[in-house]
Amino acid sequence: MAKITYVEHDGTEHTIEVKNGMSVMEGAIKNNVPGIVADCGGACACATCHVYVDAAWEGKTGEKSAMEESMLDFAENVEDSSRLSCQIKVSDALDGLVVRMPESQH
Amino acid sequence: MAEVQAPDLNSRVVIVGAGHAGGSAAAFLRQYGHTGPIVLVGDEPLAPYQRPPLSKAWLKGEADAESLSLKPAEWYEENDCRLILGASGTALNRGARQVTLSNGATLDYDYLVIASGARARMLPIPGAGLAGVMALRTAADAETLKAALGPGKRLAIVGGGYVGLEVAASARALGAEVVILEREPRVLARVACEALSRFFTDYHEARGVTFELSAGVEAFEGANGKVTGVKLSDGRVLPCDAVIVGIGAIPNDEMAKAAGLECVNGVVVDVEARTADPAIFAIGDVTHRPLPTYGRMFRLESVPNALEQAKQVACALVGRPGPHPEVPWFWSDQYDLKLQIAGISFDADRVLLRGDPATAKFAVFHLQGDLVRAVEAVNAPPEFMMGRKLIEHRTPVNVDKLADPTISMKEVAA
Numbered sequence: 001m002a003k004i005t006y007v008e009h010d011g012t013e014h015t016i017e018v019k020n021g022m023s024v025m026e027g028a029i030k031n032n033v034p035g036i037v038a039d040c041g042g043a044c045a046c047a048t049c050h051v052y053v054d055a056a057w058e059g060k061t062g063e064k065s066a067m068e069e070s071m072l073d074f075a076e077n078v079e080d081s082s083r084l085s086c087q088i089k090v091s092d093a094l095d096g097l098v099v100r101m102p103e104s105q106h
Numbered sequence: 107m108a109e110v111q112a113p114d115l116n117s118r119v120v121i122v123g124a125g126h127a128g129g130s131a132a133a134f135l136r137q138y139g140h141t142g143p144i145v146l147v148g149d150e151p152l153a154p155y156q157r158p159p160l161s162k163a164w165l166k167g168e169a170d171a172e173s174l175s176l177k178p179a180e181w182y183e184e185n186d187c188r189l190i191l192g193a194s195g196t197a198l199n200r201g202a203r204q205v206t207l208s209n210g211a212t213l214d215y216d217y218l219v220i221a222s223g224a225r226a227r228m229l230p231i232p233g234a235g236l237a238g239v240m241a242l243r244t245a246a247d248a249e250t251l252k253a254a255l256g257p258g259k260r261l262a263i264v265g266g267g268y269v270g271l272e273v274a275a276s277a278r279a280l281g282a283e284v285v286i287l288e289r290e291p292r293v294l295a296r297v298a299c300e301a302l303s304r305f306f307t308d309y310h311e312a313r314g315v316t317f318e319l320s321a322g323v324e325a326f327e328g329a330n331g332k333v334t335g336v337k338l339s340d341g342r343v344l345p346c347d348a349v350i351v352g353i354g355a356i357p358n359d360e361m362a363k364a365a366g367l368e369c370v371n372g373v374v375v376d377v378e379a380r381t382a383d384p385a386i387f388a389i390g391d392v393t394h395r396p397l398p399t400y401g402r403m404f405r406l407e408s409v410p411n412a413l414e415q416a417k418q419v420a421c422a423l424v425g426r427p428g429p430h431p432e433v434p435w436f437w438s439d440q441y442d443l444k445l446q447i448a449g450i451s452f453d454a455d456r457v458l459l460r461g462d463p464a465t466a467k468f469a470v471f472h473l474q475g476d477l478v479r480a481v482e483a484v485n486a487p488p489e490f491m492m493g494r495k496l497i498e499h500r501t502p503v504n505v506d507k508l509a510d511p512t513i514s515m516k517e518v519a520a
């Protein structure tokens with residue numbers, strides 16, 4: 001279980017307890033958090049679950065796969081801290097994680 | 107036309123159909139601030155869930171029921187969304203704004219959303235009713251199929267479309283023997299170009315799948331009520347333990363049609379997902395909808411389509427501007443392949459191959475002059491992502507650059 005804070009582009013915060021083994025994207029979708037779309041349901045096929053991971057957490061959220069890297073390379077508003085949230089698996093180590101959302105997923 | 111009404115956040119919304127479209131419409135309505143009652147009616151015993159994994163991760167045992175569900179079970183109660191399961195809409199009284207369900211109940215609505223989806227097309231041939239002959243559409247279908255698969259089991263797949271190919275890949279991963287029977291001379295004949303058909307056939311053959319192309323399926327043979335083989339029109343009988351029929355789907359538009367709503371291979375809707383009756387919307391696989399990018403009407407079967415139209419209806423009902431129109435897109439996972447498709451190859455006059463299929467990393471572009479109309483990308487996210495943008499913005503491309511995979515997709519615009 002990890003407490004994750006999702007911050008919408010307008011600053012609205014949603015703090016949610018997400019079960020281990022789920023992805024950060026699933027935590028948002030299942031709790032109806034706006035701003036993460038996840039058209040493909042987590043298949044790393046659409047880049048509509050784009051988030052920015054706070055710098056302090058970068059080491060703990062795992063490495064980007066070549067596929068994720070490649071999808072992000074062509075997404076909008078990408079920064080160094082950009083990740084696809086469907087590719088970040090939740091564990092106790094992510095308790096307190098903060099992710100911010102881009103202005104748009106398209 | 108009825109009078110234009112100001113959005114009423116307290117209106118009573120009945121959604122008939124609890125698939126990806128219906129379930130998402132309920133969720134977006136609440137997300138966008140709708141406060142009135144929402145009733146969601148589904149003909150399966152389950153709350154809304156994701157279907158795409160049924161032929162992929164779920165079938166291979168890599169995803170469980172909880173991960174398939176669209177929302178946790180408690181979401182519906184917490185969000186005052188009444189779920190009626192095991193029932194479908196059977197009749198519509200537009201004058202009284204009432205819908206009658208298969209369980210006999212009648213529901214009043216201010217707004218009705220038809221999200222009844224599509225059903226699998228079955229083969230009207232002898233033996234179609236035998237146990238072991240099935241379609242893959244629902245979680246229950248997937249349970250039945252999974253139980254029939256395993257090492258040494260023989261699966262015959264009728265129809266070489268995406269569902270058939272995905273099931274073939276998953277069944278091979280579970281150790282089953284697989285034969286695909288396709289009426290056309292190539293798989294994916296209706297939806298993909300020849301280069302892609304060839305590539306997928308070769309890839310599956312190399313992983314042990316057998317193909318019978320230009321095959322006529324005459325009957326299913328059985329013993330004790332259970333399927334034992336597929337009889338072909340050339341007289342051969344292919345023995346099998348189970349059959350998946352994946353030959354397309356038929357929209358469940360009968361209730362709408364009977365109520366006098368226009369249907370053309372699905373319920374006709376506008377860009378807000380509204381029918382000609384201002385109180386009735388339709389979303390998802392059941393709709394015949396405008397495709398602004400292509401200037402025509404079409405019926406799509408995809409999750410992105412279901413989500414886009416779910417947003418359209420939710421926006422219309424709460425008075426928000428509608429979502430940005432999307433380029434239709436699709437994806438398919440088979441073995442270690444990720445196929446991503448953007449657009450539809452309407453009006454294309456040329457097919458351009460970028461990259462070498464032998465490397466299992468390439469893309470096929472469908473061009474109309476120097477405009478990209480569609481792209482099919484295999485393990486090629488840049489081609490898919492950039493292709494989608496080029497289609498959306500109608501950006502002309504430099505065709506020579508596009509044909510050269512050493513030139514970045516960021517530099518192919520003319």
